[in-house]
Amino acid sequence: MYQVKNFKNIFLIYLLFLYFTAIYYLFLKHTGGSDSTISEWLVNYYGGFTRRGLSGYIFAEIALFFDLSIRFIIFIFQSFFYLTFLILIYYFFRDIETNFLLYLCLFCPLFMTYHIAELEVLARKEILVFINFLFFLFLSLNENLKKYSYIYLFISIPILLLIWEPVIFFLPFYIFILINNINYKNFKSLILSIFLIFSSSLIVIYFLLINQYDIKSEILMCSSLEEIFDERCYMSLLYLDTSIKENFDSLFKDIKIQHILRYSLVYLIGFFPIIYLARNLKKKINFKIGIFNNISLFSFIIISSIFVPVLYAMGLDWGRWVNIHYFFILSSIYFLIKKGNYSLDIQSSEKLKKIFFLKNKVILVSLFIIFCFGWNPKTLFKGDIASIPGYRVPYNLIKSINNNF
16 A cells, blocks of 8 residues: 555645635635626525525625625635635544545545636535534534534524525435434434424425515615625526526526536546445444444435435536535545444555556556546536646636736
């Protein structure tokens, strides 16, 4: 097994590069940009209650109170959220074992690099979902704090639903962690606990369903943004009154077999290391509920992903959905390793190397670079596969700095 010396330092430098690159591009976006990185954070309650309006309403009130630009307030919070996310990522993964397979999973282009490779997804609202889930995992890992994780979910998930309701499609991953976090005595106690923990979320979901947004509210919100903050309505702000049926119709009108084949390959290639990892973990702790002992970890992951395909049918940002889905799977699997529920087969990397004839160190490093930094999916489902983000990102960064300063 090839050893990687000073992994923590290398990982920290990598995350620092991601952060400063992200802050630079966020600054450019806020000084003259007009994409969804900004527009979705402008959604607020000034036209009445609407989905995803809580964060925008808070930012608007802060901007008014301090007499500051709302773009500046959003920039400050986005920078803070992204920093928090990377700090949590560092402390969660820094003790990763020296294992080629785990390195492939961690540096996969579908994970952290994706946010700066495709700037359209940088600091979008799912960043709060990432932070929320990582905090939940940290609470669950600490035996003294574990009991507070249930109160944490009871309070935080409803708030998230008011900021970005698609988090609902990833709630099975929270349940998956809960199942592994508490060794429930019977199925009835498990169901009751899950119901109580997510009861507040069910109320918010019902509230979102019965309060439909209309065009009059959108016009009122847009006019208030223009009058108060000199911000026009564009992109994310214009789709709040779009129904689920309209989203389906819009997608199926444009989708082609090539798009489905392309993203099938993205999943097949990008998720291969993580699937291989899941199938090579050994269970160390059995469940008291017998039925769960007959379900493999890979099957648990598939079951937890049951609602994710709905996102692909409702939204055009397939690259984002891949990124979010990958985050939940990798974080969940590594949580089980850290907690000791599963152990990594130390021979799994060696088996992988033999499969692909990776006996030479140069070939091994070359494959790592090509896989992790040689490609990434575009944000929209129509976009082709982007090439060499490992070169393109720093090159474009240097070029942009030279042009702007």
